[in-house]
Amino acid sequence: MSQLSEAVLNGSSAEEIAAAEVPEDYLALHLRVEDVDMFDGVDDKDVRKSLRVGNVPMPELAPDEVLVAVMASSINYNTVWSAMFEPIPTFRFLKQNARQGGWAERHDQPYHVVGSDCSGVVVRTGVGVRRWKPGDHVVVHPAHVDEQEPATHGDGMLGGEQRAWGFETNFGALAEYGVVRANQLLPKPAHLTWEEAAVNPLCAGTAYRMLVSDRGARMKQGDIVLIWGASGGLGSYAVQFVKNGGGVPVAVVSNERKAAAVRALGAEIVINRSELGITDETGDDPQRVIEVGRRLSKLIVERAGREPDIVFEHTGRATFGISVIVARRGGTVVTCGSSSGYQHTFDNRYLWMKLKKIIGSHGANHQEQQATHQLFENGHIVPAVSAVYPLAEAAEACRLLQTNQQVGKIAVLCMAPGPGLGVTDPELRERIGEDRLNPLRGLTAGPQ
Structure with missing residues (x-):
């Protein structure tokens, strides 16, 4: 163990951390x-064959960067894409980044450290960093921007x-240390453990922008x-977010284990995909899309009272055409991804003749991340950890x-020696309650 790692794990003072090599x-x-x-x-592009755990060189810090000792991180779908080398190898992103010159050239390496969000301890700051110091407990969100x-x-x-940190940049989160820009940092919620704090920034920030932000669907009370x-x-x-904002979530899942998970999060209306017969090929058959869309619309009207005001899309090819049909007249389809395929087809009559909207959404900016973060700090939204x-x-x-x-989010302990550590406000944690903070724990098999 390095001198610096030992100082972090021992809870040393800011001065001791700053002095450690x-x-x-x-x-x-x-x-x-x-x-x-x-x-x-x-x-079968099995990511276990391409992802490697081993030592990489420590990069030098740019003036606006911070070196974070990563206590915990999480698994996001962009790491799956990276490890499959699809749709393109992310080494191309690193080369594109390096073309800016200067400090960006460091990212073009024969290795790519992946991972896009984490919790940890600041151990070094660049000469231009003002708001953070060694010893600060932080979470890191993935929006790597040029100020x-x-x-x-x-x-x-x-x-x-x-760029998305750890996907389109190097020196990411699934490691003992991460190199981040200072404007990617927020204070770690004091009542959360390292692993609970680590899993939220990418997925929660993305969902917040899609649903709540004025750049997304602008969800309001009562929306389905x-x-x-x-x-x-x-x-x-x-x-x-839908429950907390006074809306009605209609949750689509693929099996009963996942149905139990969304009910634990507060969803009362749950539809199993087996009721609809959707496969990854459904989106390629226009007549089938119309049939499934009408069937789903009928189910939602029966269970929720009307067609949805908003459709939260990230599945892509298999479901997008259905989403365009299902959204109510004047409704919104908001999309941030395409896990079943990027090439979407849909019947445009359902879009233009019923005055619907499609909104593309990507990540979350720093202000949106702060708004999301505040909801975690207040206990209104809780981590979705299911396994560690x-x-x-x-x-x-x-x-x-x-x-x-998986169900929810899978956390990864990086420098933290075990789960359950990092809480500095046990009183608030007790007031919120362990069950409330961990509604999905144990629903994904694996080490805990």
């Missing part, structure tokens, strides 16, 4: 450039150099919201997400 390398989950062709012609771009000051997600993949990382926060894995087994955890076996 930064190690020359660190343990990280990473990809290797020489492996990018390993899945050519292979049907010198004019568009960034209107919305951080609109800048041309905006259809949520595809409601038991997953994005869906588990979407259900909570050690860093050594992070590839196994990623495989669960790749094969759609």
Whole structure:
């Protein structure tokens, strides 16, 4: 163990952490450039074969950056894409980033440290960082933006150099240390453990922007919201935002175990995909899309009283055409991804003749992350942790997400020696309650 890691784990003072020597390398989950062709012609692109845990060199800090000792991180779907080298190898993103010159050139390496959100302890700050110091407990969100771009000051997600940390940049979260820009940091909620705090930023921030933000669907009280993949990382926060905002979540899941999960989050109307007969190929058959869309609309009207005001989309090809049909007249389909395929087809008559809207949404800017964060700090929204894995087994955890076996979010302990650590406000934790804070714990098989 390095001197710096030991200082962090011992809860040393800011001065002691600042004085400890930064190690020359660190343990990280990473990809290797020489492996990018390993899945050519292979049907099952098993991410356990491409993801490696091993030491990588410690990068130098830019003036606006912070070195964080990562206590815990989480598995997100962008790590699955990275590890499958689809739709393109993320090493191309690193090269694109490096073309900016200067400090960005460090990202172009023959290895890619993945992972896009975490909790941890600040151990070093660049000379231009003002608001953070060694010893601070923080969470890190993935919006890696360029503050010198004019568009960034209107919305951080609109800048041309905006990137997802640990996906389109290097030195990500699934490691003992992470290199982040200072504007990716927020204070860690004091009542949460390291793993509970780590799993929220990417998925919760994305769901908040999609549903609540004025850049998304602008959900209001009483809105009926259809949520595809409601038991997953994005869906588990979407259900909570809808309930917390006075709406009615209609949760779509694939089995009874996942139905139990969304009910634990507060969803009263749950539809099993088996009732609809949806497969990944459904979206390719226009007549089938219309049939399923009408059947789903009827189910929602029967159970919720009317068609949905908002459809929360991230499944993509298999469901998008159905979503366009199902949304009410004047309703909104908001989308942030396409896990079943990027090429969508839909019957445009249902869009233009019924005055519906499609909104594209990506991540969350710093202000939206702060608003999301406040809901966690107040206990209105809770973490969606279902399992906790050690860093050594992070590839196994990623495989669960790749094969759609997970519920909610899978946390990964990086430097934290075990689960349940990091709480600095036990009184607030007790007032909220352990059961309330961990509604999904144990619903994904694996180390706890």
